Amino acid sequence: MSTKFQILFLCTGNSARSILAEFLLRxxxxxxxxxxxxxxxxxxxxxxxxxxxxxxxxxxxxSEARSKSWSEYQGKRFDFVITLCDNAKESCPVWPGQPIIAHWPSPDPAEFEGGDTEKERAFWQVAQQIRRRLELLASLPFEKLDSLRLEAAMKDIGAREALDLDQSVATI
Structure with a gap:
C-alpha cells in the first residue's frame, strides 16, 4: 500500500473555504x-x-473542526499546498520539501450579504465549487504524472469555474 499524500489548504481565517476543503476531501x-x-x-x-x-x-x-494558524504546521512536509484566497496566496510561507503549490480561488461566503437563507446558499455554492475541484484532484492518475504535469493539472483545476456569489445565489 502506498503512502497517502499530505495536503494543506490555506486561507486567511481558516473558518470557511479551507475548512470546507479539508472536510470535503477527507x-x-x-x-x-x-x-x-x-x-x-x-x-x-x-x-x-x-x-x-x-x-x-x-x-x-x-466535531473536530477548529481554526488553526499555519505556524502550527511549520516544518511539516506537504506534497500539495493549495491556497483558496488571494490573501493566503500573497502571504503563503515557504514550505519544506518543495510541495506543489496551486491557487484555487473561491469567493469568501462569509462576506456575502443577505438573509440567513441566502447566506447558507452562498456557503453551499462555494462548497459545491470546492467539492467539484476536489473530485477532479482525487481522480488524477498520480502514478502516471511527473511533477511538472501534476503541477500543471493542479493549477488547471483552480482555473476552472469562476464563481460570482451575488449572481449564483440570486439565481437559485
Missing amino acids: KIAPDRFDVFSAGASPKPAPHRLALQVLRDHYKIDV
Whole structure:
C-alpha cells in the first residue's frame, strides 16, 4: 500500500473555504490524502454556516473542526499546498520539501450579504465549487504524472469555474 499524500489548504481565517476543503476531501478520498487546513490569521472558530453546510448537505461529522494558524504546521512536509484566497496566496510561507503549490480561488461566503437563507446558499455554492475541484484532484492518475504535469493539472483545476456569489445565489 502506498503512502497517502499530505495536503494543506490555506486561507486567511481558516473558518470557511479551507475548512470546507479539508472536510470535503477527507470524505471524498480518505485513503489517498492526509488533509489539513490553516490560516494566516485564524478566526477564533470555524464559521457556523460552513459547519452547517458540511453537516446538513454532506453528512460530515465536523466535531473536530477548529481554526488553526499555519505556524502550527511549520516544518511539516506537504506534497500539495493549495491556497483558496488571494490573501493566503500573497502571504503563503515557504514550505519544506518543495510541495506543489496551486491557487484555487473561491469567493469568501462569509462576506456575502443577505438573509440567513441566502447566506447558507452562498456557503453551499462555494462548497459545491470546492467539492467539484476536489473530485477532479482525487481522480488524477498520480502514478502516471511527473511533477511538472501534476503541477500543471493542479493549477488547471483552480482555473476552472469562476464563481460570482451575488449572481449564483440570486439565481437559485
